[in-house]
Structures are given as C-alpha cells and as structure tokens.
Amino acid sequence: MYRGLLRLAALLLIAVIPLWGQTILPVSFHGWNEMAREPFAPNDAQSLAAAKEYGFASGERAVYTRGTETLNVVLYRMNDPSAAYGEYSYLRTPDMARADLTEHSSLSANRALMLAGNLVVDVQREDLPKLHDELKALAASVAARAQTGLLPTLAEHLPQKDFVDRSDRYVLGPSTLNQVFPVPIGDALGFSQGAEAEVARYRLDGRDVTLLIADYPTPQFAAKKFADLQEQFNINDSRENAKPVLYAKRSLTLIAFVAGADSQIEADRLLNQVHSDTELTWNEPTFQFTQPNIGTIVVGTIIGTGIICLFALVSGLAFGGVRLVVKRALPDRVFDRSDQLQILQLGLSSKPINAEDFYGLTGPVKK
Numbered sequence: 001m002y003r004g005l006l007r008l009a010a011l012l013l014i015a016v017i018p019l020w021g022q023t024i025l026p027v028s029f030h031g032w033n034e035m036a037r038e039p040f041a042p043n044d045a046q047s048l049a050a051a052k053e054y055g056f057a058s059g060e061r062a063v064y065t066r067g068t069e070t071l072n073v074v075l076y077r078m079n080d081p082s083a084a085y086g087e088y089s090y091l092r093t094p095d096m097a098r099a100d101l102t103e104h105s106s107l108s109a110n111r112a113l114m115l116a117g118n119l120v121v122d123v124q125r126e127d128l129p130k131l132h133d134e135l136k137a138l139a140a141s142v143a144a145r146a147q148t149g150l151l152p153t154l155a156e157h158l159p160q161k162d163f164v165d166r167s168d169r170y171v172l173g174p175s176t177l178n179q180v181f182p183v184p185i186g187d188a189l190g191f192s193q194g195a196e197a198e199v200a201r202y203r204l205d206g207r208d209v210t211l212l213i214a215d216y217p218t219p220q221f222a223a224k225k226f227a228d229l230q231e232q233f234n235i236n237d238s239r240e241n242a243k244p245v246l247y248a249k250r251s252l253t254l255i256a257f258v259a260g261a262d263s264q265i266e267a268d269r270l271l272n273q274v275h276s277d278t279e280l281t282w283n284e285p286t287f288q289f290t291q292p293n294i295g296t297i298v299v300g301t302i303i304g305t306g307i308i309c310l311f312a313l314v315s316g317l318a319f320g321g322v323r324l325v326v327k328r329a330l331p332d333r334v335f336d337r338s339d340q341l342q343i344l345q346l347g348l349s350s351k352p353i354n355a356e357d358f359y360g361l362t363g364p365v366k367k
Contacts, residue, residue: 024119024145025062025075030137032064032071040074046179050090051076053173053191055083071131075142076120081149086170088115090180091122094166101132101139104151106166114139117146154198157213157254159273164208167201181212182259183244188232189214190225202270209260211270219252226250236264252276 027034040059042048057077064071078084088104092113096106104115112123112135119142123135152170171177174186180199189195197214216222226248229235234242247258247267256274261267292300326334 023060024077024142025060025073026138026141028064029141030134032066032134032138035063035065035070037062040076046175049175050173050179051087053176054086054090055079055172056087070125071134072124073138074122074124076122078118078120081118081147082152083172084115084118084120085151086172086176088113088120089168089170090176091120092166094164096166098166101135102143105139107135114142116143117148119143119146152196152198154196154213154215157274157276158198158200158211159202159270161273162202162204162269164201164203169199171197171199177212182210183233183246183257185229185233185246185257188229190216193221193225195225204261204266204269207260209258209266209270211274212257212259213274214255214257216253216255222250222253222255226255229255247271249274 023037025034025037038061040061041056042051042059055078057079059077060075062073062075064073076084076087078087085104092106093108093111096108096111096113099105099107099112101107101112102114102116106113107129110124110126110128112121112128114121114123114135116139121139121142123138125131128135154170155168158168169176169180171180173191174189177186177189177191177197177199178184189197191197194217195214197212199210199212201208201210214225216225229248230238234245235248237245237247244259245261247261247264249256249271251274254274254276256271258267258270261270
C-alpha cells in the first residue's frame with residue numbers, strides 16, 4: 001500500500017509540474033493575493049489575428065484582491081521579445097503616457113501596459129497611478145520569468161519632427177498592417193518573405209498623415225518589391241486619377257510610404273528624413289606599395305652581405321677557438337680521441353702515416 005501511495009503521488013507531481021511551468025503571474029505580490037486564474041486569448045477577431053501574427057504562445061488572466069479592492073491582470077506570453085514588443089505597441093493607446101514601470105511601459109488612469117522580455121502585462125483598474133509601487137513589484141515578479149533578447153530597431157528610422165506621440169506600431173503581418181495603415185496593402189508588402197514594418201502618424205499643417213517604413217533583408221529584394229508595388233498601387237501619383245495615392249521612396253533596404261498627403265512636396269517632408277543606416281562598399285580597400293630606388297637596393301644588398309659574412313666569421317672563430325681550448329685543457333678526452341681516429345691511406349709513399357703526426361698524440365692509435 002505504501003508503494004501504491006508513492007506511485008500515486010509521483011503521478012500527481014508529474015501532472016502538476018507542467019501546469020506550474022506554464023503559470024507566470026505570481027500568486028501574490030505587494031499585499032495583493034490571487035483570487036481567480038484562467039487561461040486567456042484575445043476574444044475579438046482583429047486582436048486575435050494581430051496576436052497570432054506577432055507570435056502569441058499563451059496567455060493568463062488573473063484577478064487579485066486586497067481587502068475590498070480588486071485588480072485585473074492579463075499576461076501575453078509571446079514567442080520572443082520582438083513579438084512581445086509588437087504586441088505591446090499594438091495594445092498601447094494614445095492616452096497612455098510613458099511610465100517607468102519597466103524599460104517599455106505605459107500608464108493611463110485605468111490601464112497599465114508593461115513589456116518584460118517576451119511577456120506583456122496588461123493591468124486594468126481605476127486610479128492605477130496610485131498603485132505605482134504595486135505595479136513595479138508585479139513587473140519585477142514577471143520579469144524574473146521572462147525570456148530576454150534584442151528588441152526591434154526599426155522605430156529608430158522614424159522622423160521625430162511632427163511625430164504624434166505614442167502613435168507608432170511595430171507590424172509583422174498583413175492583418176495588423178491593414179488595421180493601422182489607411183491603405184490596405186498588407187498582403188503585398190511581403191511579410192512572408194522577411195519584411196517587417198513600422199507605422200506612425202504625423203501632424204502636417206494641422207492634418208494627420210501616416211508614415212509606413214518597411215525593412216527587407218537585402219537592397220536587391222527591396223528594389224524588386226518596390227517595383228512590384230508600383231505595378232499594384234498608385235505610387236507617387238504615377239497613374240492619373242487613380243485613388244488612393246501613396247507617396248514612396250526607397251533607401252537601400254528600406255521603403256517608406258506616406259498616406260494622406262496632399263502632394264509630393266508635403267510627403268517629401270517625411271520621406272526625405274528616412275534613411276537606411278546600411279553602408280555599401282563597392283571597391284575593396286587597396287594598399288600602396290612604393291618600390292625603393294636602385295641606390296637603396298645596392299646599399300641594402302652590401303650591408304646584408306656584410307652582416308652575413310661577419311656572422312660566419314664570428315661563428316667560425318668561436319667554434320674553432322672552443323675546440324682548441326678544449327683540446328688543450330682535456331687532451332684525448334673530448335675531441336680527436338686516439339681510439340676513434342682512423343686515416344685512409346692510398347699507399348703512394350712507403351712511409352706509413354700515423355695520426356700522432358697530425359694531432360701530437362702520445363699513445364698508439366688502435367687499428
């Protein structure tokens with residue numbers, strides 16, 4: 001029976017561990033305690049389509065209480081930080097001012113948005129600015145379980161002059177683009193081929209115009225896509241009486257579009273501020289080689305030869321001197337030992353040649 005209970009406990013533990021791994025929102029924080037929790041997914045078609053295009057993985061909805069107060073929290077778990085940044089920009093509304101809850105966070109009277117890695121936290125309640133410390137504690141608890149990574153940098157190409165605050169949206173799919181850009185060009189932009197986009201509104205002469213910047217993997221791909229878009233839409237008013245008119249410009253890997261402008265001159269006030277940071281170098285770097293004159297070559301040759309000769313002389317003297325000194329100090333012990341000397345004789349004379357005649361050896365040479 002004891003073993004049966006252990007097996008049952010192990011099975012329950014195996015079943016519960018995955019549920020713990022999927023739960024990210026804390027059970028309690030800063031005096032707030034969880035009252036209810038359930039899985040979450042956007043309930044309207046447009047929000048769900050946008051979340052899927054960004055990379056929605058799962059979601060949680062939790063209700064927290066502190067005395068008689070309640071707090072509603074929704075968490076979006078995205079595939080990566082770039083997807084979470086896109087979802088954060090999509091959920092943010094113009095009335096939400098920048099906050100210091102996380103590096104990217106926004107706050108209004110009854111709503112707070114916080115981006116932490118691949119997680120987006122959406123908090124709703126009246127008088128939320130009064131709960132600044134509580135929101136910071138919630139953000140810190142969620143950030144500890146977030147997947148960190150680099151965020152998109154396409155927003156850095158947006159012009160700052162005449163920019164409408166908190167109107168920028170990072171876009172990764174056609175459905176989302178058609179929701180935030182007044183001209184339905186989403187399917188033609190090429191998201192399935194690696195494109196990413198940034199949309200923002202600007203106030204020019206009292207009117208709102210919309211700027212769209214699309215980034216592509218290579219300049220060649222961007223040029224081809226720009227040519228395809230010119231065939232499908234009225235780009236730069238190239239088709240007479242065709243509506244709507246999109247004013248556009250390509251800068252290496254970037255294509256910028258302006259919708260809502262009255263003329264090319266008005267659109268150029270934005271388009272001329274969009275530039276790609278990519279640098280292309282068509283020529284490889286070269287190195288200049290200066291050939292020395294004949295006098296330098298001759299002098300160098302003489303000096304080099306002299307150094308080699310001097311080295312040979314010093315080496316020869318050193319070798320011969322050491323050999324003579326050793327032979328004087330230790331005769332017949334190191335060099336030219338009598339038991340190892342042999343002389344080949346041709347027999348041209350009747351007198352035999354002895355090694356002692358050359359080395360002054362006193363002992364007989366063994367043959």
